[in-house]
Amino acid sequence: DQQVKQNSPSLSVQEGRISILNCDYTNSMFDYFLWYKKYPAEGPTFLISISSIKDKNEDGRFTVFLNKSAKHLSLHIVPSQPGDSAVYFCAASGLRGNEKLTFGTGTRLTIIP
Amino acid sequence: DAGVIQSPRHEVTEMGQEVTLRCKPISGHNSLFWYRQTMMRGLELLIYFNNNVPIDDSGMPEDRFSAKMPNASFSTLKIQPSEPRDSAVYFCASSPQGYGYTFGSGTRLTVV
Numbered sequence: 001d002q003q004v005k006q007n008s009p010s011l012s013v014q015e016g017r018i019s020i021l022n023c024d025y026t027n028s029m030f031d032y033f034l035w036y037k038k039y040p041a042e043g044p045t046f047l048i049s050i051s052s053i054k055d056k057n058e059d060g061r062f063t064v065f066l067n068k069s070a071k072h073l074s075l076h077i078v079p080s081q082p083g084d085s086a087v088y089f090c091a092a093s094g095l096r097g098n099e100k101l102t103f104g105t106g107t108r109l110t111i112i113p
Numbered sequence: 114d115a116g117v118i119q120s121p122r123h124e125v126t127e128m129g130q131e132v133t134l135r136c137k138p139i140s141g142h143n144s145l146f147w148y149r150q151t152m153m154r155g156l157e158l159l160i161y162f163n164n165n166v167p168i169d170d171s172g173m174p175e176d177r178f179s180a181k182m183p184n185a186s187f188s189t190l191k192i193q194p195s196e197p198r199d200s201a202v203y204f205c206a207s208s209p210q211g212y213g214y215t216f217g218s219g220t221r222l223t224v225v
Contacts, residue, residue: 002154006155041218041219042218044156044204045216046214049213089155089156100146100158100161101146101158101213101214103148103156103157103158104155105152105155106155
């Protein structure tokens with residue numbers, strides 16, 4: 001039972017354009033959401049998060065949007081850069097990250113120069 | 114701070130052998146998590162500890178898997194006997210109270 005779903009296994013975007021990665025969840029108890037970025041042969045690293053009391057959180061080129069009624073969140077990267085090529089994992093938690101995180105299956109983003 | 118340290122980085126073993134993966138969390142972090150990454154299931158939680166006590170092991174696949182945390186600075190994940198379907202990348206992560214995780218670089222396990 002996949003409670004956090006990333007339905008696009010891969011995405012290719014031209015450098016300079018916007019990358020949009022999507023994530024859906026099924027558990028209404030989730031109230032904190034995170035995005036992690038993973039390069040090959042490295043562990044995932046934290047990118048950006050959002051609490052369920054907000055619908056948007058921005059950090060530089062990265063913005064996360066949360067639509068609670070649709071149980072959907074998205075990560076926008078603009079402008080996309082070659083160094084953004086990585087696997088992106090969406091994750092959810094019942095508390096502010098101090099309990100177990102439930103991860104999606106990941107989306108491999110490739111930025112085309 | 115050296116971050117979360119996992120060893121070995123790569124492990125190749127024969128089916129039926131015992132495998133032990135090791136993790137040293139960041140000092141001061143009171144939660145430790147073991148995850149397994151596969152193509153089909155992404156990152157799935159196997160077990161997590163809080164203050165060295167196992168809190169949730171519902172993700173441990175079967176009795177062949179066991180995990181221990183004898184002290185705040187060390188944890189092991191053991192597979193005995195190992196099977197080819199256990200081949201995956203195993204990540205350890207640690208977290209201070211109330212904040213997100215820091216992951217180690219992972220152990221790539223191949224069981225032949």
